[in-house]
Amino acid sequence: IAGITQAPTSQILAAGRRMTLRCTQDMRHNAMYWYRQDLGLGLRLIHYSNTAGTTGKGEVPDGYSVSRANTDDFPLTLASAVPSQTSVYFCASSVGAGANVLTFGAGSRLTVL
Amino acid sequence: GQNIDQPTEMTATEGAIVQINCTYQTSGFNGLFWYQQHAGEAPTFLSYNVLDGLEEKGRFSSFLSRSKGYSYLLLKELQMKDSASYLCAFMDSNYQLIWGAGTKLIIKP
Numbered sequence: 634i635a636g637i638t639q640a641p642t643s644q645i646l647a648a649g650r651r652m653t654l655r656c657t658q659d660m661r662h663n664a665m666y667w668y669r670q671d672l673g674l675g676l677r678l679i680h681y682s683n684t685a686g687t688t689g690k691g692e693v694p695d696g697y698s699v700s701r702a703n704t705d706d707f708p709l710t711l712a713s714a715v716p717s718q719t720s721v722y723f724c725a726s727s728v729g730a731g732a733n734v735l736t737f738g739a740g741s742r743l744t745v746l
Numbered sequence: 747g748q749n750i751d752q753p754t755e756m757t758a759t760e761g762a763i764v765q766i767n768c769t770y771q772t773s774g775f776n777g778l779f780w781y782q783q784h785a786g787e788a789p790t791f792l793s794y795n796v797l798d799g800l801e802e803k804g805r806f807s808s809f810l811s812r813s814k815g816y817s818y819l820l821l822k823e824l825q826m827k828d829s830a831s832y833l834c835a836f837m838d839s840n841y842q843l844i845w846g847a848g849t850k851l852i853i854k855p
Contacts, residue, residue, distance in 0.1 A: 675750070675845030676789075676833070691842070723788060731841045732777050732796065737788035 635660055637738035639724050645744045646714050654709045654741045656724035664727045665707040666735070667691075667699060669720040676723065682707055683730040714745040748772045752834050752846040758824055759854055766819045766832050766849045774839020780808050780819045781833040783848065789833055792819070821851075829853045 640655045658665065667679040678691030682701040696718060698710045707726075711718055722741045727733035750770040758764040770778070777796035781789035795801055795810035795817060807820040819832055831848040838844055 673847055675835070675847045676843075677845070678842065732794070732837055734779075734791045734794065735781075735789075735843075737790070739788050 637724055637726060637736060639738035639741050641741060642739070643742040645746065648715055648745055649713050652711045652714055652743070654722055654724075654743070656707045656709070656738060657705050658726045658736075659705065660726060660736065661704060662726035662728055662736070663704070664730045664733070665701065666725045667697070667707070667709045668723045668725060669693065670723060670740075671720050679709065716745045719743060719745045748838060748844055750834060750836060750844055750846040752849045754847070755850045755852065757852045757854060760824055760826060762824050763820065763822050764824060764851065766821075766851065768817045768819070768834035768846055770815045770817075770836045770844070772815075772836060772838050772844070775812060776837040776839065776841055778810055778817045779835045779837070779843070780817075781835070782830050783833055784830045792832075824853050826853050826855070
């Protein structure tokens with residue numbers, strides 16, 4: 634099934650632990666994104682990648698890192714989780730950077746205690 | 747600065763029409779998007795407007811006025827399955843999306 638797969642779907646994590654959220658797409662999209670969604674706030678961009686091998690910082694990058702070793706995968710790592718990183722995380726992709734439609738994954742709900 | 751605003755929640759009746767407004771301020775503009783998000787699910791694309799005017803897609807229409815920094819999403823013949831949050835987002839001069847907090851639409855029978 635074409636689309637974006639995120640894992641895990643849900644995770645409870647102790648503060649200070651390292652966590653990697655996985656994202657894989659099979660649409661051969663060039664651009665990929667990580668957003669967080671918090672109640673009462675709009676989606677906020679964490680990091681993005683316009684093409685394999687490149688990454689950029691979004692609006693709220695602190696405490697997160699990403700890599701884009703190939704077209705399909707775009708993992709998001711929390712080096713040392715803090716409670717303020719409790720959120721729903723969405724991975725998305727688009728054909729290219731610019732005014733393109735985003736396709737979203739189903740989301741990963743992360744709770745940091 | 748940049749900002750975007752839409753109502754937090756709206757209620758409408760099955761079979762009726764509802765208009766969800768979105769206002770924005772930005773110095774650079776590359777289009778406005780509407781997405782639908784059902785509870786616990788991912789956002790899905792509804793519409794994109796870059797020029798002024800009305801774009802119609804079946805029961806859904808989206809309008810844009812760039813001079814007023816204003817857009818609306820019009821939903822006709824409401825169905826229970828239209829109960830969802832509707833997210834407005836504009837694309838700024840750097841082609842980054844700036845998202846509103848979403849409007850939760852409740853449909854009553």
